[in-house]
Amino acid sequence: MSIRRRLAAAVVTGAAALTLAGLGAGTAAAADPIATIPDLTGQSSSVRLDSGFTDALGQLQVTPGTIGDATLQDGSVRFPITGGNVTVYRPGDADPYVQGRIEHDGSGLSLTKGDTKVELTDFVIDPGNPATLSGKVSAGGQTLAESAVLFDLDGSTLQPIQTDAAAGTATLTGTTVRLSSGAADALNQAFGTDAIRGGLTIGVATIVVNLPGQMPAMPQGGVETGGGSTSGPDTALVLAGVAALVAAGGVGLVARRRAGAHRG
Structure with a gap:
């Protein structure tokens, strides 16, 4: 069986699981939302690559690289945010x-080894339960899956949100990015090994997003850092909501604590 066929067989299960998860996720109650941001813009998502991941690639003689507008510098790979x-x-x-x-x-x-090159592109972060990052999978110039779960996102390690009122941005650091089991199986098939394991830590993510223009001005500092109070529980929840796009579990605890404090 060719490398492309083996890789396609390995990713099809992940793609099907993503489709089924999408059908069942995001079930809202009758209550109205407190905020909607229909067009999320800028800035970037980046991952500082873990030494365990880069060492594993080196041992397998697999070379990482960037595609399109992505950049790799000082051990971090950066992907511009284009929408959402x-x-x-x-x-x-x-x-x-x-x-x-x-x-x-x-x-x-x-990811390249010899004549084998696997491309993972057009990433989409989904804050569902569990939070995941999916993307398009290609090899040998052919698309094997338009959308497959590639990485699992662990928000329990997320640091407090940092906001910059002057710049109009929110920065989140600390979400741990781990290789999904389906992606590990696909890469093992592609590179003829069994050494790549699901759950392997890829690195720690930093997300910088533009705050929506209609939000009240926020003080310098994070939601939990004592940098100032917000103008009300809705503002705190909106900030937590933007954060939860990359770490739903960790930020949910922040939002609940602040909402409870305001109600009390």
Whole structure:
């Protein structure tokens, strides 16, 4: 069986699982959302690559590279944010209470060994339960899957949100990115090995997003850093909502604590 066929067989299960998850995810209650950002713009998602991941690639003689608008510098790979959307409900009114996506069209990551080159592109971050990053999978110049789950996102390691009122941005650092089991199987098939394991830590993500223009001005500092109070529980939940696009579980705890404090 050719490399392309083996890789296609390995990713088809992940693609099917993503489709089924999409059909069942994002079921909102009758309550109205507290905020909707229909067009999420800028700036970037980046991952500081873990030494365990880069060492594993080196041992397998697999070379990472960038595609399109992605950049790789000082051990971090960066993907520009090209679009997306977010709808935020009060925790308990919908499951998940943050629904949406962050899109990174026109960029990606390549993995090359000899004549075999696997391309992972057009990443989409989904804050569902569990949070995942999916993307297009290609090899040998042919598309094997338009959308397959590639990485699992662990928000339990997320640091407090940092906002910059002057720049109009929110920065989130600390989400751990891990290789999905389906992607590991596909890469093992492509490179003729069994050494790549699902759950392998790829690195730690930093996301910089533009805050929506209609949001009230925020003080310097993070939601939990004591850098100032927000103008109300809705503002705190909106900030948490943007954050939850990359780490739904970790930020949900922040939103619940702040909402409870305001109600009390």
